[in-house]
Amino acid sequence: MATASIHSLSNEILRLILDQIEPDPDKTIPIDRRQFLSVESFDRPLPSSRGSIKDIGRFRCACRRFADVGAPLLYTRVAARFSKKGLRKLEQLAAWPHLARHVKKFSYLLPYFYRNGGGEIRLQLQGAGDALITFDPGNLRQKAEEQQQIIESQEDVRVLKKAIASFTSLQFVQLLRVTDEEDSAFLAYIRQHEDSRRFVDLQWAPACSHGSQTIGRALLHSNVPWSRFSSPMLSPQSAEFLALHRPQSLSTLAARLTCLTLHFDDGTDLDQKMSELSNLFRTVFTAAENMQAVHVGFPSHRPLNLRLEDVFHNVTWEKLVAFGIQGWKLDAEEIIDLALRHKDRLKGLRLRDVLLKDGSMWKDVLRTLRDSMYRLEWVSLRRIGYARHFDDLWLAAGAEVPDDPPPGESDSDTSESEHDPIVGPSTFHHAANGGYVSDPEQSGSDADSDEEPEPEENNEMEFPPLNSPDTPASAPWCNCSGRGHQESVEDLGDDGYTVSNTKRKAWEQWVVRRCPEHSER
Numbered sequence: 001m002a003t004a005s006i007h008s009l010s011n012e013i014l015r016l017i018l019d020q021i022e023p024d025p026d027k028t029i030p031i032d033r034r035q036f037l038s039v040e041s042f043d044r045p046l047p048s049s050r051g052s053i054k055d056i057g058r059f060r061c062a063c064r065r066f067a068d069v070g071a072p073l074l075y076t077r078v079a080a081r082f083s084k085k086g087l088r089k090l091e092q093l094a095a096w097p098h099l100a101r102h103v104k105k106f107s108y109l110l111p112y113f114y115r116n117g118g119g120e121i122r123l124q125l126q127g128a129g130d131a132l133i134t135f136d137p138g139n140l141r142q143k144a145e146e147q148q149q150i151i152e153s154q155e156d157v158r159v160l161k162k163a164i165a166s167f168t169s170l171q172f173v174q175l176l177r178v179t180d181e182e183d184s185a186f187l188a189y190i191r192q193h194e195d196s197r198r199f200v201d202l203q204w205a206p207a208c209s210h211g212s213q214t215i216g217r218a219l220l221h222s223n224v225p226w227s228r229f230s231s232p233m234l235s236p237q238s239a240e241f242l243a244l245h246r247p248q249s250l251s252t253l254a255a256r257l258t259c260l261t262l263h264f265d266d267g268t269d270l271d272q273k274m275s276e277l278s279n280l281f282r283t284v285f286t287a288a289e290n291m292q293a294v295h296v297g298f299p300s301h302r303p304l305n306l307r308l309e310d311v312f313h314n315v316t317w318e319k320l321v322a323f324g325i326q327g328w329k330l331d332a333e334e335i336i337d338l339a340l341r342h343k344d345r346l347k348g349l350r351l352r353d354v355l356l357k358d359g360s361m362w363k364d365v366l367r368t369l370r371d372s373m374y375r376l377e378w379v380s381l382r383r384i385g386y387a388r389h390f391d392d393l394w395l396a397a398g399a400e401v402p403d404d405p406p407p408g409e410s411d412s413d414t415s416e417s418e419h420d421p422i423v424g425p426s427t428f429h430h431a432a433n434g435g436y437v438s439d440p441e442q443s444g445s446d447a448d449s450d451e452e453p454e455p456e457e458n459n460e461m462e463f464p465p466l467n468s469p470d471t472p473a474s475a476p477w478c479n480c481s482g483r484g485h486q487e488s489v490e491d492l493g494d495d496g497y498t499v500s501n502t503k504r505k506a507w508e509q510w511v512v513r514r515c516p517e518h519s520e521r
Contacts, residue, residue: 072102079107080163081178082211084146087159093166094159100166108160109178110211112187112202114144135185140200151210160218170224172259175211175231177204205235205266212238220249227290228259235266236273250280254287258319263297263326270298271305282313291317297326300353300383303390308334316341324350324380329387332360336368343373350380355387362386362507363494369511370489379511381504389498 080090086109094100150156164170179187183202190196212234219226231238264270285291296311298304308330320342339349349369356362362384369376492507499507 075099075102077105077107078103079109079176081109082111082147082150082156082207084150084155087150087156090163091159094163095166097166100163101168103167104169105172105174106164106167106170107174107176108211108215109176110207111143111147111178111180112183112204113147113207113210114140115201115203115206116144116199135182135189139182140186144200157214157217160214161221164218164224165222167222167224170222170226172228172230173215173219173226174229175208175215175234177208177233204233205237208233208235208238216253219253227256229257230259230261232261232263233265234262236264236270236277237266250283251287254284255289257284257288258290259293260288260291261293261295261324263295265299270302274304274306275310278310278313281311285312285315289317290319292319293322294320295322295324295326295350297324297352298328300327303327303329303353303355303387305329308338312338314341319345321345322348322350324348324352325354326350326352328353329355329357330360331357332362332364335365339369340372343375345375346373347375347377348379349373349376351384352380353383354381355385355390357387361494361496362499363489363492366492366494366507366511367489370513373511376512379508381499381508384504385499386497 075093078093080086093103187202190201208231212231264274266273294317304327308325308328323338323342323346335351335354339346356365369379492510493503
């Protein structure tokens with residue numbers, strides 16, 4: 001009797017098998033889910049050297065059919081670094097339409113830009129610890145020169161235009177900050193030797209500004225169906241270039257947006273900088289009529305002190321299902337007004353690190369959300385509180401508001417491992433000299449797909465042990481319908497000064513009328 005071959009399996013069966021090795025990157029989190037704003041939009045690319053990618057690469061080597069079946073798993077999500085090597089690989093991918101057409105999410109990885117104070121990078125190494133430095137000043141000079149050459153030649157603009165135009169299925173564009181070990185070591189050094197900044201420094205604002213500009217130009221140049229943009233470490237200066245474009249160009253970009261997730265990490269004079277960008281926000285948010293999910297955040301230790309409408313300008317998005325803000329001092333009425341404008345569709349509301357000003361109470365916000373937001377399915381209130389308590393803590397400690405996290409140490413940074421997390425999916429191979437060679441029909445080991453792991457909160461089939469005294473959110477036998485939960489807003493224990501973590505969890509459940517014992521937290 002003839003033995004069945006793997007070649008006799010249908011493509012659908014092969015994809016199911018491969019999905020056990022590398023999960024299907026098309027299985028993204030729905031926009032209205034609680035995990036979307038914090039996971040889908042802000043997650044970093046996973047290491048390109050993980051074993052599952054190597055296995056898929058080997059599978060694609062078998063034959064042309066297997067190469068086609070495995071391609072979406074490797075090319076749906078790609079990342080490219082601002083460097084000559086990264087841009088070269090990105091251009092090579094763009095030259096292969098049968099692979100580039102699979103790209104749906106593109107992450108652009110920007111390093112800090114070197115600022116050279118003189119004609120040549122010089123370092124005055126001082127102090128007893130100088131012998132322990134782990135970076136080579138010569139390499140710093142080479143990096144600075146390479147960055148300058150790319151910018152002056154506009155090589156990045158040319159390659160990004162070509163690449164993004166080839167990504168005919170592109171949906172999501174992400175701008176990320178990336179640091180390698182040498183840059184991190186140098187950043188640590190200049191924090192200890194401020195005098196060295198006279199000769200050379202690493203700066204994020206110009207890098208973010210340049211990266212935003214080139215991405216914007218490439219998107220304007222292309223005709224791809226992108227509609228989502230995210231950057232979890234945006235500098236306010238990166239938005240300034242938009243003012244140089246005609247309003248029509250900016251409106252064209254904004255009109256395509258369905259999801260926008262931004263977190264500003266520049267805390268110096270942030271109120272003033274965001275105030276200066278107010279008209280720009282008006283233009284963007286007014287034109288973005290198709291917005292379904294939006295998040296705008298600021299540093300939790302340096303919350304913004306502008307009115308909510310200085311950024312959102314009383315805009316109403318008819319299709320909005322998820323809204324989030326972070327790091328803000330507000331009046332209760334500001335939150336209530338924005339929420340009520342979207343009560344007919346809003347399913348998720350994220351108010352992380354939001355502090356209410358004097359005269360406002362969280363119980364008033366919660367009561368309105370509970371009574372009027374009938375479509376609301378989840379609320380995130382992590383680290384909410386009161387501005388007076390926040391200010392009293394700093395005063396009692398006798399400390400000033402701390403500086404922003406040192407460059408290269410932010411949770412939002414993408415750290416580079418041994419190899420740059422750049423485009424080089426199954427078609428790129430390590431050469432003996434440390435470089436790369438490629439073959440468009442072969443498969444190798446450095447796939448650069450950006451697969452986000454499924455959050456634990458998504459596991460709705462996790463049944464408890466039979467002897468468990470607690471019943472988790474997924475338990476199918478809960479039929480209390482929220483009975484036993486405090487019904488009066490006065491029972492919430494809002495003292496107008498501080499909000500404990502335990503209390504905010506209970507408040508989240510109370511707003512959406514969930515059982516405090518059986519609902520997920």
